[in-house]
Amino acid sequence: MPDTVAISPRATLNSTxxxxxxxxxxxxxxxxxRGIVPFLREELAALRFPxxxxxxxxxxxxxxxxxxxxxxxxxxxxxxxLLELCxxxxxxxxxxxxxxxxxxxxxxIPEDGYFTIASHVSTPSIRDSRFANVKCKxxxxxxxxxxxxxxxxxxxxxxxxxxxxxWVNDLATLYIDTSGESLxxxxxxxxxxxxxxxxxxxxxxxxxxxWQGCGHFVNPMCGSGxxxxxxxxxxxxxxxGLLRSQYGFLHLKNHDPLLWQKLRTExxxxxxxxxxxxxxxxxxxxxxxxAAIQNARTAGVEQLIEFQVCDFTxxxxxxxxxxxILNPAYGERMGEIxxxxxxxxxxxxxxxxxxxxxxxxxxxxxxxLGKKTGLRSSRKVHFYNGSIECRLLGFELYAGSRRKCKQTxxxxx
Numbered sequence: 001m002p003d004t005v006a007i008s009p010r011a012t013l014n015s016t017x018x019x020x021x022x023x024x025x026x027x028x029x030x031x032x033x034r035g036i037v038p039f040l041r042e043e044l045a046a047l048r049f050p051x052x053x054x055x056x057x058x059x060x061x062x063x064x065x066x067x068x069x070x071x072x073x074x075x076x077x078x079x080x081x082l083l084e085l086c087x088x089x090x091x092x093x094x095x096x097x098x099x100x101x102x103x104x105x106x107x108x109i110p111e112d113g114y115f116t117i118a119s120h121v122s123t124p125s126i127r128d129s130r131f132a133n134v135k136c137k138x139x140x141x142x143x144x145x146x147x148x149x150x151x152x153x154x155x156x157x158x159x160x161x162x163x164x165x166x167w168v169n170d171l172a173t174l175y176i177d178t179s180g181e182s183l184x185x186x187x188x189x190x191x192x193x194x195x196x197x198x199x200x201x202x203x204x205x206x207x208x209x210x211w212q213g214c215g216h217f218v219n220p221m222c223g224s225g226x227x228x229x230x231x232x233x234x235x236x237x238x239x240x241g242l243l244r245s246q247y248g249f250l251h252l253k254n255h256d257p258l259l260w261q262k263l264r265t266e267x268x269x270x271x272x273x274x275x276x277x278x279x280x281x282x283x284x285x286x287x288x289x290x291a292a293i294q295n296a297r298t299a300g301v302e303q304l305i306e307f308q309v310c311d312f313t314x315x316x317x318x319x320x321x322x323x324x325i326l327n328p329a330y331g332e333r334m335g336e337i338x339x340x341x342x343x344x345x346x347x348x349x350x351x352x353x354x355x356x357x358x359x360x361x362x363x364x365x366x367x368x369l370g371k372k373t374g375l376r377s378s379r380k381v382h383f384y385n386g387s388i389e390c391r392l393l394g395f396e397l398y399a400g401s402r403r404k405c406k407q408t409x410x411x412x413x
Contacts, residue, residue, distance in 0.1 A: 024064070025062045025063060025064055026062065026063065026064070026065065026068070026083050026084065027052075027060070027061075027062055027083075027084040028060070028061055028062065028063055028068060028081060028082065028083055028084065029055075029058050029059070029060050029081075029082040029084060029175065030044065030049075030058055030059050030060075030061075030071065030075070030078050030080070030081050030082075031057055031058040031078065031079045031080045031081075031082065032057060032058060032059075032077055032078050032079050032200065032204075033057065033079065033198070033200060033201055033204075033383075033384055034056060034057055034383075034384040035204075035381075035382045035383040035384050035390075036057075036077050036200065036201070036204045036383070037054060037055070037056070037057070037058070037059065039077045039203075039204040039207045039208065040058075040059055040075070040077045040078055040204075041054065041059060042207070043074075043075055043076060043077055043078070044059060044061070044075075047067075047070070047071065047074070047075075049061050049063060049067070049071070050062055050063070065249075065254075065256075066259060066263070068081055068083060068178050068249065069178075069249060069259065069260055069263055070263060070267075072178060072179055072183065072241050072247055072249070073239045073240075073241035073242060073263065073264070073267055074239045074240075074241060074267065075183060075240075075241070076200065076203040076204075076207075076230070076233075076234065076240055077200050077203050077204045077207070078183050078200065079179075079182045079183055079184055079200060080164075080177055080178075080179040080182060080183060081177075081178045081179050081183075082164055082175035082176070082177055082178070083175055083176040083178055084173060084174075084175050085103050085108075085174045085175060085176060086099060086100075086102070086103050086172075086173070086174040087171070087172070087173045087174075088171075088172055089170050089171060089172075090167065090170060090171070090172040091125060091170050092125045092126075093125065093126055093131065093132065093135050096132060096135050096136070096139075096165075096167065096172055097135045097136075097138065097139045098139075099172060099174070100135070100136050100139035100140060100174060101139040101140075101142060101143050103143075103174060105140050105143055105144065106143070106144065106147055106148070106253075107253065107254065108161065108176060108252055108253055108254065109140070109144075109152050109161050109252075109253060110152065110251075110253045111144065111148055111150055111151075111152060112152065113152045113153070113160055113161060113251060113253070114152055114153045114154065114155070114159065114160030114161070114251070115137075115140065115152055115153075115154050115160050115161040115162070115163055116154060116155055116156055116157060116158055116159075116160065116161075116162055116163070117133040117136045117137050117154070117163050117164075117165060118133075118158075118162060118163070118164050118165070118177065119132055119133050119136075119164065119165040119166070119167065120164075120165070120166050120167070120168075121165065121167045121168075122167070122168045122169070123167055123168065123169055123170065124169075125170075132165060132167060133165070136163065136165055136174075137154050140152075140154075140163070141154065158177075158180050158181055158248070159180075159246075160248075160251045161176065161248060161251045161252060162176070162177035162179075162180050162248045163175070163176065163177070164176070164177045176248065176249075176252070177248050178247065178248050178249040178252075179247060179248055179249075180246060180247050180248030180249075180250075180251075181246065182200075183200065183240075183241065184198045184199045184200035184201070185199070185244075186199050186240050186241075186243045186244060186299070187243045187244045187245075187298070188229065188243055188295050188296075188298040188299035189224060189226065189295050189298075190294060190295060190298055191224060191290075191291035191294055191295060192224050192291075193223050193224040193287075193288055193291055196223060196224050196226060197223075197226050197227065197327060197363075197385065198226075198385075199226055199230060199240070201383065201385060202226045202227050202230045203230045203233075203234065203240075204383070205227070205325070205361075205363055205383065205392055206227065206230055206231050206234060206325075207234075208381045208383075208392050209323045209325060209359065209361050209392075209394070210323075210359070211231065211322075211323040212234070212235075213234065213235030213236075213273060213275055213276055213277065214276045214277060215276070215277045215321050215322040215323065216277040216278045216279070216280065216317075216318050216321070216322030216323070216358075217231045217235075217277065217278075217279045217280070217322060217323050217325075218279075218280045218281075218315060218316075218317060218318075218322060218323070218324040218325075218358075219231070219279075219280065219281045219282070219324075219325055219326070220281075220282050220283070220312035220315040220324070220326050221282075221283060221312050221326050221327060221328055222281035222282060222283045222288065222289070222292055222307075223283060223288055223291075223292070223327070224288065224291045224292055224295055225281055225291070225292025225293070225295050225296055225305070225307075226295075227281075227325060227327065228279055228280075228281035228292065228296070228305050229292075229295060229296050229299050229301055229305070231279055232275075232279055232296070232299075232301035232304040232305055233299065233301060235273065235275045235277075235279070235304070236272040236273050236275065236301070236304070237270065237272060237273040238272060238300075238301075239267050239270075242264065242267065242268060243298075243299060243300075275304060277322055278306060278318055278322075279304055279305045279306065280305070280306045280308070280315065280316055280318070281305055281306070281307050281308075282307070282308045282309070282310050282312065282314075282315045282316075283309065284309065284310060284311045284312070285309075286309050289307050289308070289309045292305075292307060293307050312326065312346075312347070312350065313346060313350050313354075317354050317355055317358070319357060320357050321357040321358060322357075322358050322359075323358065323359050323361065324351075324355050324358050324359070324360050324361070325360075325361040325362070325363065326347055326361070326362050326363070327362075327363045327364075328340070328343060328344065328347065328362065328364065328369075329343075330364055330365035330366040330369065330388070330390075331366055331369065337366065337368070337369060340366075340369055341369065341372045344362075344369045344370065344372035344373050345372050345373065345374060347362060347373055348372070348373030348374040348375045349374075351373070351375060351395055351397055352375070352397070355397045356397055357397065358397045359394060359395070359396065359397065360375075360394070360395040360397050361392055361393065361394050361395070362392075362393045362395075363383070363390060363391075363392050363393075364390060364391060364393065365385060365388040365389065365390040365391075367391055370391065370393050373393075373395075375395050376395075377393040377394060377395055378394050378395060378396045379392075379393070379394035380392070380393055380394070381394070
Protein backbone atom coordinates (compact mmCIF):
# COMPACT_ATOMS: atom_id res chain seq x y z
CA MET A 1 0.00 0.00 0.00
CA PRO A 2 1.49 3.37 -0.95
CA ASP A 3 1.83 6.20 1.51
CA THR A 4 -1.45 8.10 1.22
CA VAL A 5 -1.49 9.91 4.55
CA ALA A 6 -0.97 13.67 4.34
CA ILE A 7 0.97 14.17 7.58
CA SER A 8 4.07 16.31 7.74
CA PRO A 9 7.25 14.50 8.83
CA ARG A 10 7.48 17.13 11.55
CA ALA A 11 4.27 15.75 13.04
CA THR A 12 5.67 12.33 13.93
CA LEU A 13 5.83 10.47 17.19
CA ASN A 14 9.60 10.43 16.97
CA SER A 15 9.73 14.21 16.99
CA THR A 16 8.92 14.02 20.69
CA UNK A 17 11.44 12.77 23.25
CA UNK A 18 11.59 9.04 23.73
CA UNK A 19 9.83 7.62 26.79
CA UNK A 20 11.79 8.00 30.02
CA UNK A 21 11.09 6.78 33.56
CA UNK A 22 9.28 10.09 34.09
CA UNK A 23 7.41 9.63 30.81
CA UNK A 24 6.81 5.87 30.62
CA UNK A 25 5.51 3.88 27.70
CA UNK A 26 1.85 2.91 28.02
CA UNK A 27 -0.09 0.16 26.32
CA UNK A 28 -2.44 1.93 23.92
CA UNK A 29 -5.37 0.88 21.77
CA UNK A 30 -6.24 3.21 18.88
CA UNK A 31 -9.77 2.42 17.72
CA UNK A 32 -11.53 3.01 14.41
CA UNK A 33 -14.60 1.93 12.49
CA ARG A 34 -14.89 -1.44 10.79
CA GLY A 35 -13.07 -1.50 7.47
CA ILE A 36 -10.82 1.44 8.39
CA VAL A 37 -7.88 -0.44 9.96
CA PRO A 38 -5.78 -0.45 6.72
CA PHE A 39 -5.95 3.34 6.57
CA LEU A 40 -5.35 3.81 10.29
CA ARG A 41 -2.35 1.49 9.91
CA GLU A 42 -0.90 3.83 7.27
CA GLU A 43 -1.43 6.86 9.49
CA LEU A 44 0.25 5.16 12.44
CA ALA A 45 3.12 4.00 10.22
CA ALA A 46 3.69 7.64 9.19
CA LEU A 47 3.83 8.45 12.91
CA ARG A 48 6.21 5.53 13.54
CA PHE A 49 3.82 4.05 16.08
CA PRO A 50 5.16 0.65 17.20
CA UNK A 51 2.30 -1.71 16.32
CA UNK A 52 1.87 -4.72 18.58
CA UNK A 53 -1.40 -6.18 17.27
CA UNK A 54 -4.14 -5.39 14.76
CA UNK A 55 -7.79 -5.95 15.60
CA UNK A 56 -10.93 -5.62 13.50
CA UNK A 57 -11.59 -2.12 14.84
CA UNK A 58 -8.28 -0.95 16.21
CA UNK A 59 -4.51 -1.24 16.54
CA UNK A 60 -2.55 -1.89 19.74
CA UNK A 61 0.93 -0.66 20.59
CA UNK A 62 3.00 1.22 23.13
CA UNK A 63 3.93 4.88 23.36
CA UNK A 64 4.47 7.78 25.76
CA UNK A 65 1.91 10.27 27.02
CA UNK A 66 3.38 12.90 24.69
CA UNK A 67 2.74 10.52 21.80
CA UNK A 68 -0.84 9.99 22.98
CA UNK A 69 -1.46 13.74 22.90
CA UNK A 70 0.01 13.96 19.40
CA UNK A 71 -2.13 11.11 18.09
CA UNK A 72 -5.27 12.80 19.37
CA UNK A 73 -4.30 15.87 17.35
CA UNK A 74 -3.18 14.41 14.03
CA UNK A 75 -5.02 11.13 13.39
CA UNK A 76 -7.77 11.43 10.77
CA UNK A 77 -9.27 7.94 10.67
CA UNK A 78 -9.20 7.05 14.39
CA UNK A 79 -12.12 7.19 16.81
CA UNK A 80 -10.37 7.02 20.18
CA UNK A 81 -6.96 6.66 21.80
CA LEU A 82 -7.38 4.37 24.81
CA LEU A 83 -4.70 4.06 27.47
CA GLU A 84 -4.78 0.62 29.08
CA LEU A 85 -4.67 0.47 32.89
CA CYS A 86 -5.60 -3.11 33.72
CA UNK A 87 -6.48 -6.40 32.03
CA UNK A 88 -7.80 -9.18 34.23
CA UNK A 89 -9.88 -12.35 34.20
CA UNK A 90 -13.25 -11.41 35.71
CA UNK A 91 -16.13 -13.86 36.15
CA UNK A 92 -18.77 -11.76 37.87
CA UNK A 93 -19.64 -8.26 39.07
CA UNK A 94 -17.95 -8.72 42.44
CA UNK A 95 -14.70 -9.74 40.77
CA UNK A 96 -15.01 -6.70 38.50
CA UNK A 97 -15.42 -4.46 41.56
CA UNK A 98 -12.25 -5.88 43.13
CA UNK A 99 -10.24 -5.49 39.90
CA UNK A 100 -11.32 -1.88 39.47
CA UNK A 101 -10.70 -0.96 43.10
CA UNK A 102 -7.12 -2.26 42.88
CA UNK A 103 -6.23 0.32 40.21
CA UNK A 104 -4.46 3.43 41.61
CA UNK A 105 -7.09 5.89 40.40
CA UNK A 106 -5.65 8.61 42.62
CA UNK A 107 -2.81 8.90 40.08
CA UNK A 108 -5.26 9.68 37.29
CA ILE A 109 -8.40 11.35 38.66
CA PRO A 110 -8.20 14.54 40.78
CA GLU A 111 -9.98 14.29 44.14
CA ASP A 112 -12.11 17.29 43.20
CA GLY A 113 -12.50 16.15 39.59
CA TYR A 114 -15.24 14.42 37.63
CA PHE A 115 -15.34 11.05 35.89
CA THR A 116 -17.73 8.95 33.86
CA ILE A 117 -17.85 5.28 32.92
CA ALA A 118 -18.41 4.07 29.36
CA SER A 119 -18.41 0.41 28.44
CA HIS A 120 -18.76 -2.43 26.01
CA VAL A 121 -20.00 -5.45 27.94
CA SER A 122 -20.83 -8.91 26.59
CA THR A 123 -20.67 -11.48 29.34
CA PRO A 124 -23.16 -14.06 30.60
CA SER A 125 -22.65 -13.00 34.22
CA ILE A 126 -24.73 -9.82 33.89
CA ARG A 127 -27.64 -8.78 31.69
CA ASP A 128 -27.34 -5.00 31.74
CA SER A 129 -24.09 -3.16 31.02
CA ARG A 130 -25.32 -0.29 33.20
CA PHE A 131 -24.88 -2.55 36.23
CA ALA A 132 -21.22 -3.06 35.28
CA ASN A 133 -20.82 0.70 34.96
CA VAL A 134 -22.24 1.21 38.45
CA LYS A 135 -19.86 -1.40 39.91
CA CYS A 136 -16.92 0.41 38.31
CA LYS A 137 -18.10 3.78 39.60
CA UNK A 138 -18.59 2.40 43.12
CA UNK A 139 -15.15 0.78 43.13
CA UNK A 140 -13.44 4.04 42.13
CA UNK A 141 -15.46 6.08 44.64
CA UNK A 142 -14.81 3.60 47.47
CA UNK A 143 -11.06 3.61 46.82
CA UNK A 144 -10.99 7.41 47.07
CA UNK A 145 -13.08 7.41 50.25
CA UNK A 146 -10.73 4.92 51.86
CA UNK A 147 -7.59 6.84 50.89
CA UNK A 148 -8.71 10.45 51.26
CA UNK A 149 -12.14 10.52 52.89
CA UNK A 150 -13.64 12.15 49.82
CA UNK A 151 -14.40 11.20 46.23
CA UNK A 152 -14.64 12.87 42.80
CA UNK A 153 -18.03 13.59 41.26
CA UNK A 154 -19.33 11.24 38.58
CA UNK A 155 -22.10 11.17 36.01
CA UNK A 156 -22.98 10.36 32.42
CA UNK A 157 -21.47 13.38 30.65
CA UNK A 158 -18.06 13.02 28.96
CA UNK A 159 -16.85 16.32 30.39
CA UNK A 160 -14.10 14.98 32.66
CA UNK A 161 -12.01 11.82 32.93
CA UNK A 162 -13.57 9.04 30.83
CA UNK A 163 -13.03 5.46 32.04
CA UNK A 164 -13.79 2.78 29.47
CA UNK A 165 -14.59 -0.82 30.42
CA UNK A 166 -14.27 -3.55 27.78
CA TRP A 167 -15.64 -6.79 29.26
CA VAL A 168 -16.18 -9.77 26.96
CA ASN A 169 -16.83 -13.23 28.43
CA ASP A 170 -14.43 -13.36 31.40
CA LEU A 171 -11.80 -10.86 30.27
CA ALA A 172 -12.14 -7.25 31.45
CA THR A 173 -9.88 -4.43 30.31
CA LEU A 174 -9.98 -0.95 31.88
CA TYR A 175 -8.85 2.05 29.88
CA ILE A 176 -8.59 5.80 30.20
CA ASP A 177 -10.28 7.22 27.10
CA THR A 178 -7.84 10.04 26.40
CA SER A 179 -10.02 11.34 23.55
CA GLY A 180 -13.20 11.78 25.59
CA GLU A 181 -15.55 12.30 22.67
CA SER A 182 -14.83 10.42 19.45
CA LEU A 183 -12.05 11.96 17.38
CA UNK A 184 -14.44 11.77 14.46
CA UNK A 185 -16.28 14.70 16.02
CA UNK A 186 -13.93 17.39 14.79
CA UNK A 187 -16.17 20.19 15.97
CA UNK A 188 -16.89 21.87 12.64
CA UNK A 189 -20.11 20.13 11.69
CA UNK A 190 -22.58 22.45 13.37
CA UNK A 191 -25.31 21.66 10.80
CA UNK A 192 -25.14 17.91 10.05
CA UNK A 193 -28.23 17.46 7.81
CA UNK A 194 -29.77 13.98 7.60
CA UNK A 195 -27.74 10.73 7.72
CA UNK A 196 -24.33 12.43 7.55
CA UNK A 197 -21.12 10.49 6.93
CA UNK A 198 -18.92 10.62 10.03
CA UNK A 199 -15.69 12.58 9.62
CA UNK A 200 -13.29 9.68 10.25
CA UNK A 201 -15.11 7.51 7.71
CA UNK A 202 -15.08 10.36 5.18
CA UNK A 203 -11.33 10.76 5.69
CA UNK A 204 -10.74 7.03 5.17
CA UNK A 205 -12.90 7.05 2.03
CA UNK A 206 -10.84 9.92 0.59
CA UNK A 207 -7.61 8.06 1.37
CA UNK A 208 -9.06 5.01 -0.39
CA UNK A 209 -9.57 7.02 -3.58
CA UNK A 210 -5.85 7.81 -3.64
CA TRP A 211 -6.44 11.56 -3.88
CA GLN A 212 -3.69 13.51 -2.16
CA GLY A 213 -4.42 17.09 -3.16
CA CYS A 214 -3.06 16.71 -6.69
CA GLY A 215 -5.76 17.03 -9.33
CA HIS A 216 -9.32 18.17 -8.72
CA PHE A 217 -11.71 16.79 -6.11
CA VAL A 218 -15.38 16.96 -7.09
CA ASN A 219 -18.21 15.98 -4.73
CA PRO A 220 -21.74 16.21 -6.11
CA MET A 221 -24.55 15.38 -3.65
CA CYS A 222 -22.31 16.95 -1.00
CA GLY A 223 -24.93 17.14 1.78
CA SER A 224 -23.39 18.89 4.79
CA GLY A 225 -20.00 18.97 3.06
CA UNK A 226 -18.07 16.45 5.12
CA UNK A 227 -16.21 14.83 2.21
CA UNK A 228 -15.19 18.17 0.72
CA UNK A 229 -14.11 19.57 4.09
CA UNK A 230 -12.06 16.49 4.96
CA UNK A 231 -10.49 16.66 1.49
CA UNK A 232 -9.48 20.27 2.10
CA UNK A 233 -7.99 19.45 5.50
CA UNK A 234 -6.05 16.52 4.03
CA UNK A 235 -4.83 18.51 1.04
CA UNK A 236 -3.38 21.19 3.30
CA UNK A 237 -1.93 18.68 5.73
CA UNK A 238 -3.84 20.31 8.60
CA UNK A 239 -4.18 18.34 11.83
CA UNK A 240 -7.92 17.76 12.38
CA GLY A 241 -7.57 17.74 16.15
CA LEU A 242 -6.64 21.42 16.19
CA LEU A 243 -10.31 22.17 15.53
CA ARG A 244 -11.23 20.78 18.95
CA SER A 245 -10.67 22.25 22.39
CA GLN A 246 -11.89 19.36 24.58
CA TYR A 247 -10.19 16.02 25.17
CA GLY A 248 -10.41 13.48 27.96
CA PHE A 249 -6.71 13.76 28.82
CA LEU A 250 -7.09 17.45 29.69
CA HIS A 251 -8.82 16.38 32.93
CA LEU A 252 -6.23 13.85 34.08
CA LYS A 253 -4.41 14.57 37.33
CA ASN A 254 -1.03 14.10 35.63
CA HIS A 255 -1.86 16.25 32.59
CA ASP A 256 1.01 18.55 31.57
CA PRO A 257 -0.52 21.76 30.15
CA LEU A 258 2.88 23.13 29.10
CA LEU A 259 3.60 20.02 27.02
CA TRP A 260 0.12 20.25 25.50
CA GLN A 261 0.56 23.90 24.55
CA LYS A 262 4.02 23.25 23.13
CA LEU A 263 2.68 20.39 21.02
CA ARG A 264 -0.23 22.44 19.66
CA THR A 265 2.12 25.31 18.82
CA GLU A 266 4.51 22.95 17.04
CA UNK A 267 1.77 21.38 14.94
CA UNK A 268 0.16 24.74 14.12
CA UNK A 269 3.54 25.92 12.85
CA UNK A 270 3.74 23.15 10.22
CA UNK A 271 3.47 24.95 6.83
CA UNK A 272 0.19 24.29 5.04
CA UNK A 273 0.60 22.37 1.80
CA UNK A 274 -0.50 24.06 -1.40
CA UNK A 275 -3.65 22.76 -3.03
CA UNK A 276 -2.80 21.63 -6.59
CA UNK A 277 -6.37 21.50 -7.88
CA UNK A 278 -9.91 22.66 -7.20
CA UNK A 279 -12.35 21.25 -4.65
CA UNK A 280 -15.93 21.51 -5.85
CA UNK A 281 -19.01 20.55 -3.83
CA UNK A 282 -22.57 20.72 -5.15
CA UNK A 283 -26.06 19.75 -4.03
CA UNK A 284 -29.51 20.40 -5.48
CA UNK A 285 -30.81 21.56 -2.08
CA UNK A 286 -29.99 25.17 -1.14
CA UNK A 287 -30.27 24.34 2.57
CA UNK A 288 -27.64 21.60 2.22
CA UNK A 289 -25.21 23.91 0.45
CA UNK A 290 -25.74 26.60 3.08
CA ALA A 291 -25.04 24.04 5.81
CA ALA A 292 -21.91 22.88 3.99
CA ILE A 293 -20.67 26.46 3.62
CA GLN A 294 -21.20 27.13 7.33
CA ASN A 295 -19.43 23.90 8.30
CA ALA A 296 -16.50 24.70 5.98
CA ARG A 297 -16.30 28.19 7.48
CA THR A 298 -16.12 26.70 10.99
CA ALA A 299 -13.38 24.32 9.83
CA GLY A 300 -11.43 27.23 8.31
CA VAL A 301 -11.47 25.85 4.75
CA GLU A 302 -14.36 27.76 3.18
CA GLN A 303 -11.98 29.58 0.84
CA LEU A 304 -10.67 26.27 -0.54
CA ILE A 305 -14.04 24.84 -1.61
CA GLU A 306 -16.25 26.00 -4.47
CA PHE A 307 -19.89 25.44 -3.48
CA GLN A 308 -22.78 25.47 -5.91
CA VAL A 309 -26.51 24.68 -5.86
CA CYS A 310 -27.29 22.46 -8.85
CA ASP A 311 -28.30 18.98 -9.91
CA PHE A 312 -25.37 16.57 -9.76
CA THR A 313 -25.46 16.24 -13.57
CA UNK A 314 -24.70 19.98 -13.85
CA UNK A 315 -21.68 19.90 -11.53
CA UNK A 316 -18.62 21.62 -13.07
CA UNK A 317 -15.92 19.10 -14.05
CA UNK A 318 -12.67 21.02 -14.58
CA UNK A 319 -10.10 19.38 -16.89
CA UNK A 320 -7.88 17.51 -17.14
CA UNK A 321 -8.19 14.97 -14.29
CA UNK A 322 -9.12 14.35 -10.71
CA UNK A 323 -11.41 12.38 -8.42
CA UNK A 324 -15.20 12.59 -8.41
CA ILE A 325 -17.13 10.91 -5.61
CA LEU A 326 -20.83 10.65 -4.84
CA ASN A 327 -22.56 9.32 -1.75
CA PRO A 328 -26.14 8.77 -2.95
CA ALA A 329 -28.97 7.42 -0.81
CA TYR A 330 -28.99 3.66 -0.26
CA GLY A 331 -32.73 3.10 0.16
CA GLU A 332 -34.14 1.07 3.05
CA ARG A 333 -37.46 -0.14 1.67
CA MET A 334 -38.35 -1.67 -1.67
CA GLY A 335 -40.24 1.41 -2.84
CA GLU A 336 -37.29 3.66 -2.06
CA ILE A 337 -34.84 1.30 -3.78
CA UNK A 338 -36.99 1.20 -6.92
CA UNK A 339 -37.14 5.01 -6.97
CA UNK A 340 -33.34 5.21 -6.67
CA UNK A 341 -32.57 2.91 -9.61
CA UNK A 342 -32.82 5.69 -12.23
CA UNK A 343 -30.64 7.94 -10.04
CA UNK A 344 -27.82 5.39 -10.07
CA UNK A 345 -28.24 4.95 -13.82
CA UNK A 346 -27.95 8.73 -14.19
CA UNK A 347 -24.73 8.66 -12.19
CA UNK A 348 -23.32 6.07 -14.59
CA UNK A 349 -24.32 8.17 -17.60
CA UNK A 350 -22.85 11.27 -15.93
CA UNK A 351 -19.55 9.49 -15.37
CA UNK A 352 -19.37 8.29 -18.98
CA UNK A 353 -20.44 11.54 -20.61
CA UNK A 354 -18.87 14.24 -18.41
CA UNK A 355 -16.04 12.77 -16.36
CA UNK A 356 -13.46 11.44 -18.82
CA UNK A 357 -9.99 11.77 -17.35
CA UNK A 358 -11.27 11.30 -13.80
CA UNK A 359 -11.43 8.43 -11.36
CA UNK A 360 -15.06 8.02 -10.40
CA UNK A 361 -16.29 6.67 -7.05
CA UNK A 362 -19.66 5.83 -5.57
CA UNK A 363 -20.01 5.15 -1.84
CA UNK A 364 -23.10 3.03 -1.28
CA UNK A 365 -24.66 0.64 1.19
CA UNK A 366 -26.63 -1.08 -1.58
CA UNK A 367 -24.56 -3.14 -4.02
CA UNK A 368 -27.60 -3.95 -6.14
CA LEU A 369 -28.16 -0.26 -6.73
CA GLY A 370 -24.46 0.15 -7.47
CA LYS A 371 -24.88 -2.24 -10.39
CA LYS A 372 -27.55 0.02 -11.91
CA THR A 373 -24.86 2.46 -13.05
CA GLY A 374 -24.23 0.28 -16.10
CA LEU A 375 -20.48 0.52 -15.39
CA ARG A 376 -18.11 -2.21 -14.33
CA SER A 377 -16.30 -1.21 -11.16
CA SER A 378 -12.54 -1.67 -11.15
CA ARG A 379 -12.29 -1.65 -7.35
CA LYS A 380 -14.53 -2.41 -4.39
CA VAL A 381 -13.34 -1.31 -0.95
CA HIS A 382 -15.24 -2.55 2.10
CA PHE A 383 -16.43 -0.02 4.69
CA TYR A 384 -19.15 0.21 7.32
CA ASN A 385 -21.31 3.28 7.82
CA GLY A 386 -22.47 2.55 11.34
CA SER A 387 -23.92 -0.95 11.13
CA ILE A 388 -24.49 -0.77 7.36
CA GLU A 389 -22.02 -2.72 5.24
CA CYS A 390 -20.94 -0.45 2.40
CA ARG A 391 -18.68 -0.42 -0.63
CA LEU A 392 -16.62 2.27 -2.25
CA LEU A 393 -16.98 1.43 -5.93
CA GLY A 394 -14.20 2.76 -8.16
CA PHE A 395 -14.51 3.34 -11.90
CA GLU A 396 -11.68 4.13 -14.31
CA LEU A 397 -12.90 6.94 -16.57
CA TYR A 398 -9.61 7.87 -18.20
CA ALA A 399 -9.63 8.98 -21.83
CA GLY A 400 -6.17 7.99 -23.06
CA SER A 401 -3.03 7.75 -20.93
CA ARG A 402 -2.80 9.10 -17.42
CA ARG A 403 -1.11 12.45 -17.11
CA LYS A 404 1.24 13.74 -14.48
CA CYS A 405 0.06 13.78 -10.87
CA LYS A 406 -0.67 10.08 -11.10
CA GLN A 407 -2.06 8.82 -7.81
CA THR A 408 -2.55 5.12 -7.22
CA UNK A 409 -5.35 4.25 -4.81
CA UNK A 410 -4.37 1.96 -1.93
CA UNK A 411 -5.49 -1.65 -2.08
CA UNK A 412 -7.51 -1.93 1.12
CA UNK A 413 -9.92 -4.73 0.34
